[in-house]
Amino acid sequence: MAISQLRSGALGAVTALAASLPLIYFSVSRGEWIGIAATLGAALLAALGRTNASSGLLLLGGMGVIAVSLWGDIYVNPGGTALLLAPLLVGLIMIASHLGLLSASSTRGMGPSFASSSLIAMFLPPPWPILGFAWAAAGGITSEFEAFSTPLIPPASYALTYVLEAMLSGAPLGGEIPLRPLAFYSSFINNINAYANPFTISVLAISLSLFAASPLVAMRRRALVPLSSLLSVLAVLILAPPPSLPAILILYLVTLALGFIGLTYVTDMDVIPILYGHLASIPTSDELRSLYRENWEGLIGMDAAKRELMAAAASFNGGGKGRVVRPVHGVLLYGPSGTGKTALGLGFAAWLGLERGFRVLIIRTGALMRGGPWSAAHRLYLVFRLARALQPSIVYIDEVDALGRARGEADSGGYRLVGVLLQEIDGTVSRFDKVMVVATTNVVESLDPALVRPGRLGDLKIFVPKPPPDVVAGILMGVAQQRGVPLPDWLLREASQRVETGAEAEALVNCVAIKMGAGAGDDSLAACLAGTTTGINAYETGEQEEER
Numbered sequence: 001m002a003i004s005q006l007r008s009g010a011l012g013a014v015t016a017l018a019a020s021l022p023l024i025y026f027s028v029s030r031g032e033w034i035g036i037a038a039t040l041g042a043a044l045l046a047a048l049g050r051t052n053a054s055s056g057l058l059l060l061g062g063m064g065v066i067a068v069s070l071w072g073d074i075y076v077n078p079g080g081t082a083l084l085l086a087p088l089l090v091g092l093i094m095i096a097s098h099l100g101l102l103s104a105s106s107t108r109g110m111g112p113s114f115a116s117s118s119l120i121a122m123f124l125p126p127p128w129p130i131l132g133f134a135w136a137a138a139g140g141i142t143s144e145f146e147a148f149s150t151p152l153i154p155p156a157s158y159a160l161t162y163v164l165e166a167m168l169s170g171a172p173l174g175g176e177i178p179l180r181p182l183a184f185y186s187s188f189i190n191n192i193n194a195y196a197n198p199f200t201i202s203v204l205a206i207s208l209s210l211f212a213a214s215p216l217v218a219m220r221r222r223a224l225v226p227l228s229s230l231l232s233v234l235a236v237l238i239l240a241p242p243p244s245l246p247a248i249l250i251l252y253l254v255t256l257a258l259g260f261i262g263l264t265y266v267t268d269m270d271v272i273p274i275l276y277g278h279l280a281s282i283p284t285s286d287e288l289r290s291l292y293r294e295n296w297e298g299l300i301g302m303d304a305a306k307r308e309l310m311a312a313a314a315s316f317n318g319g320g321k322g323r324v325v326r327p328v329h330g331v332l333l334y335g336p337s338g339t340g341k342t343a344l345g346l347g348f349a350a351w352l353g354l355e356r357g358f359r360v361l362i363i364r365t366g367a368l369m370r371g372g373p374w375s376a377a378h379r380l381y382l383v384f385r386l387a388r389a390l391q392p393s394i395v396y397i398d399e400v401d402a403l404g405r406a407r408g409e410a411d412s413g414g415y416r417l418v419g420v421l422l423q424e425i426d427g428t429v430s431r432f433d434k435v436m437v438v439a440t441t442n443v444v445e446s447l448d449p450a451l452v453r454p455g456r457l458g459d460l461k462i463f464v465p466k467p468p469p470d471v472v473a474g475i476l477m478g479v480a481q482q483r484g485v486p487l488p489d490w491l492l493r494e495a496s497q498r499v500e501t502g503a504e505a506e507a508l509v510n511c512v513a514i515k516m517g518a519g520a521g522d523d524s525l526a527a528c529l530a531g532t533t534t535g536i537n538a539y540e541t542g543e544q545e546e547e548r
Helices: 003-019 021-030 033-047 051-069 071-076 078-085 088-104 111-121 128-144 153-169 184-195 198-218 222-239 245-266 272-276 285-297 303-317 341-355 365-371 373-389 412-426 469-483 489-498 502-517 526-534 542-547
Strands: 330-334 359-363 393-397 435-441 460-463
Touching (some): 003 033, 003 245, 021 051, 021 111, 021 128, 033 051, 071 078, 088 153, 153 184, 285 341, 341 359, 341 435, 365 373, 469 489, 489 526
Parallel strands (some): 330 435, 359 393
16 A cells, blocks of 8 residues: 555545544443544544545434434424424535535535534533534534535534534534433524514524624634634634633634644645545555656756746746736647657656645546536546636646647537636636646647637647657667666667657667566567567567577
């Protein structure tokens, strides 16, 4: 197992355990071991990357320990027990809808885990009911850093449920909600009557709205998380003031710590492929380093193209000296097949990921088109939405001609696919989004003209030609050195005149390595050179040739 997988698994388990602390405390203090089992299961699922299932298990575990605690009351006073549990339906429905939104977009998240466990805090003795707001706010902050989550749901689910429970039970805001059946008369006449005046209702509405909206202040920026946490604490002060200044400070620090734990998980380079890997191919840090070594450092004879790409990347740093520079949104690599366009594009994406902190999204056109053009158009929209949420980011599209053919040649599904591609590359939300699209094609003439204009893939067009003989010789020597394969001088001279592309050079060196490994002599290596165009016969060893 790769180090990146072990690291992401450990980070997921730790985050799930941090999210489930209220459930752990409740289960241990009451001896309800079903909650401990649910917590361990949730941590295991999170370690495996199944964060939605982990959140669902925490939600079921929390409801399970409450049901077990009320088991005797369910038979004695089913109506009063139902009245006590009724507000929990609000939180259950909101968290379930949150998980539904993630599933609908084929993504995962950790925000619902914090919200699921926070519902237990209101049934614990102080200061847990107040600390429940910290878990709920942390769920909102975590969701703010997720591409397809709704940050309003985690804080709103706890705040609304807790206020409704306090109204029905008559418990003071900030106090524990007793786990006992309620009397209908006292709940609706005596207890709710205390909240009936307009001033109290207005204060509740303002504080609940402020608390639910506090995660939005973070705006996916780590530097703003302390401000978001402070705003959530201020909302709690209006709703249910903690008893002392140290209690307020503890509430703030817990909110801040939990928020950073959650966002650290969902923004980690090795976790992002787990959360969003169903939409696009997203390399882990180990895979990026491999792509960088093979397709950027190991790419020979393309120094000029590399310099152009690096200059385009500099557009994301601004113009300097008061100049306003729009980032380069689109780069098109085109030319004959086998010249290294794919390697150049992947290598540049890896360089941006490792050296500039870009999130790398790779669109495999074959996988994207698996469900037909209509499904592909929707998935393409989600990929670009993800790219904007993770910006700065780069979207790499190999064989873009499979998606962006001229609309006159496309059917209705293909027409829609081209339309989505045009709109998303153009940056309809903001022309200054830090999202770069790098695409490759062998048939640039088949692309829709609107796709290759400036502002889209026409921001930078790089022709990747067949290399001249001197460059071919350099490529051959470089590949041979990387593979540890000695090339005879005569073969190098002849190959530099006959090999036309980097792909052929790599195939030649690979054939020579196979023949040498089989003990073939230099006199049989000429077949390798012919094999770059004639195919499998090049891999026959000298002994096989003699038998023929």
